[in-house]
Amino acid sequence: MSFILNQPATVGDLLLQHLQMTGLALLIAVLLAVPIVLLITHYRWLATPVLAILGVLYTVPSLALIILLVPFLGLTANSVIVAMVLYAQVILVRSLTVGLQQIAAPIVEAAQGMGMNGWQRWWQVQFPLVLPMFLAGLRLAAIVEIGIATIGAKFGAGGLGVLLFDGIAQAGRYDKIWAGAIAVATLALLINSGLLLLEWVAQPGNRLDWTVWKRCFAVKHR
Numbered sequence: 001m002s003f004i005l006n007q008p009a010t011v012g013d014l015l016l017q018h019l020q021m022t023g024l025a026l027l028i029a030v031l032l033a034v035p036i037v038l039l040i041t042h043y044r045w046l047a048t049p050v051l052a053i054l055g056v057l058y059t060v061p062s063l064a065l066i067i068l069l070v071p072f073l074g075l076t077a078n079s080v081i082v083a084m085v086l087y088a089q090v091i092l093v094r095s096l097t098v099g100l101q102q103i104a105a106p107i108v109e110a111a112q113g114m115g116m117n118g119w120q121r122w123w124q125v126q127f128p129l130v131l132p133m134f135l136a137g138l139r140l141a142a143i144v145e146i147g148i149a150t151i152g153a154k155f156g157a158g159g160l161g162v163l164l165f166d167g168i169a170q171a172g173r174y175d176k177i178w179a180g181a182i183a184v185a186t187l188a189l190l191i192n193s194g195l196l197l198l199e200w201v202a203q204p205g206n207r208l209d210w211t212v213w214k215r216c217f218a219v220k221h222r
Contacts, residue, residue: 003163003179011163011183018159018187021077021149025084026142032085033092038122040093041100051097054090062087062148066155080152087148088141095137099130132202139195146188150180160184 004011040047062083069079103126111125153161163180167173
């Protein structure tokens with residue numbers, strides 16, 4: 001804790017690097033997961049092989065996966081980010097697939113009967129219903145990504161893991177080890193809490209009634 005108080009700028013820079021890696025990996029993972037889910041939802045026979053392949057990738061230890069990527073992407077943050085994206089796929093694809101399967105068929109059929117095209121059914125009907133499940137998967141993926149990004153410091157990717165590995169390399173620098181551990185744990189806790197709140201808000205029974213909020217706002221400013 002003393003290192004965080006004495007070196008806030010250093011910890012802040014490493015925290016920013018950690019957030020950048022995690023955010024970029026999650027963004028790429030989501031952009032890949034959504035079309036994969038739509039594809040296997042349309043062609044259901046693809047679900048088993050795709051989920052099986054992603055499941056096998058998820059069983060590979062993160063350290064081993066990064067090492068396998070180093071010959072192709074180099075000893076840089078690129079290898080770490082690609083590993084993070086691959087790890088997130090199985091979580092996001094599975095959560096989205098399960099969420100879509102839980103939507104009752106009559107709901108989709110009713111939307112189709114109202115004249116909605118495929119995009120309208122997805123955006124106006126299916127997406128709002130699958131959103132809570134998606135956010136649950138995103139929350140789990142974010143925590144996993146934060147952990148992998150910590151290991152990524154060993155491969156020159158930067159981030160809060162630098163404090164941990166520097167503390168281990170420099171015998172007796174327990175202040176750095178504690179600073180890295182506390183910073184990573186706090187970041188994971190905050191991200192988990194924030195996404196958990198969004199997940200709660202996204203539940204159909206908990207969604208904010210914006211009409212009521214608008215009326216309250218109008219009353220206050222009369």
